Amino acid sequence: MTSNRVVVYKGPLETAIEDIDYPKLEIPAEVAEGMGIKQAAPHAAILKVVTTNICGSDQHMVRGRTIAPVGQSLGHEITGEVVETGDDVLFVKEGDICSVPFNIACGRCRMCNEGKTGVCLNVNPARPGAAYGYVDMGGWIGGQAEYVMVPFADFNLLKFPDRDQALEKILDLTMLSDIFPTGYHGAVSAGVTTGSTVYVAGAGPVGLAAAHASQLLGASVVIVGDMNAERLRQAESFGCATVDLSTSGELSDKIAEVVGEPEVDAAVDAVGFEARAHGEGAGEQPATVLNDIMSVARVGAGLGIPGLYVTGDPGAADDNAKVGQIGVKLGLGWAKSHHFQTGQCPVKRYNRKLMNLILADKAQIAKAVNATKISLDEAPDAYQQFDQGAARKYVIDPHSMVA
Structure with a gap:
C-alpha cells in the first residue's frame, strides 16, 4: 500500500x-x-x-x-x-x-x-x-x-x-x-464596485488577494496598510497604494494623502485576531484593525472581515481575548450605519x-x-x-x- x-x-x-x-x-x-x-x-x-x-x-x-x-x-x-x-x-x-x-x-x-x-x-x-x-x-x-x-x-x-x-x-x-475566494469575498462583502476607493488592512496573502480582487471588481484606488516593508512593496508591485502603519500619524491622514479625503468607500480586515497597535514595536491589540476600518470607512459603508477571529486563544494578551472577547468600538460602527460580514468564505x-x-x-x-x-x-x-x-x-x- x-x-x-x-x-x-x-x-x-x-x-x-x-x-x-x-x-x-x-x-x-x-x-x-x-x-x-x-x-x-x-x-x-x-x-x-x-x-x-x-x-x-x-x-x-x-x-x-x-x-x-x-x-x-x-x-x-x-x-x-x-x-x-x-x-x-x-x-x-x-x-x-x-x-x-x-x-x-x-x-x-x-x-x-x-x-x-x-x-x-x-x-x-x-x-x-x-x-x-x-x-x-x-x-x-x-x-x-x-x-x-x-x-x-x-x-x-x-x-x-x-x-x-x-x-x-x-x-x-x-x-x-x-485565499483568492476569501479575498474576493472580503471585497464583495465590503461592497467594492466600479470606482470604489478601498482600504485593505494587512498585506499578507489574504490581504493581497483582497486587494487584487478589489481591482478586478473595478476599484479606482486600493490602499493596503501594513507594518512590513517587504509586504507593502509586494502590494505596490501590482498597482496598490500603501500606508506604513509602523510610522507615526493617524490612519485617516494617511488615507487622505492618497485619495484626498480621510475616508474610503469600503474597507477590509485581512489581519484578524493577532492584530497589533500602530507604531514601531507596538504590542498586540486584537481590536485594532476592526476599529481602524470603522474609523476610515465612510458613513453607510460595508466592512469585509475575512481575517480570522477565534473563540479560544491561549496566547492572548488578556483573559477576555482568550475567549474571543475584544474591545470593538461597535458604537462607532452603529453610528455610521456600517454593515459587515464575518465567517468563513x-x-x-x-x-x-x-x-x-x-x-x-x-x-x-x-x-x-x-x-x-x-x-x-x-x-x-x-x-x-x-x-x-x-x-x-x-x-x-x-x-x-x-x-
Missing part, C-alpha cells in the same frame, strides 16, 4: 513531516459517531496532491495561538489529481485535476442548499462548518500531504476543464481553494467564476501574492520564514508536478 506523508504541528513554532496511513474512503470516526452517519464514504474521492499551500490560518496554529493539539495534521488549501473514487461518485473521474474548497460541505443540508457551505451542518459534530487539517473543524486529515481524501466529491470538487492548461496555470489555480460561491478569470488571463493572483514553490520537505522551514513576515505565498509541490 502506498504510504502518505503529511505536515503536522509539533508545538509552538515547530512542524514536522510524518508518515501516516494512506487515505481510505471513510470519514473521520468522530464525525460518523457525532452525526450518527456511516463511516464508509462511497461518495468520496482520494486525490494525489498536486499543490497545497501554507495559509495564515495554519500559522495561527503553528504559533500556538489556538487549542490545536500536538500531532494536528495541517493544510486546507488543496489542488489534486483524482486517483480513486467511491462507487457513489458519478461525475468526477480518475485523472481529473480539481480544486478542493477548504470548506468541507455535504451538499445536502439546509446551509449547503442556501449556498452557505462554510457552515455545513453535517460535517462537524462540534459546530457548523469543517475544514481539512484544522483544529476543532471535525478531525479531517490535512492536505499538506502526498494524498488526501475528499468527501462528497461530486459536490465539493471543482474540475478544471483541461489538464494541460491547468498544470500550466497551476500557481494561479492553486489559490482557488482558499463560502468558496463554492466564487471559485468557478474566479477559475474562469484565471483561465482567460484576466486575473494574476499568483503574481499578486508572490507564489513560491517549495517541496514537502521544505515546509517546516517555510513556516519559519512565513512567521518572520516573508512576502510570499508558499505553494507545496509534493510530487514535483509544478513546472
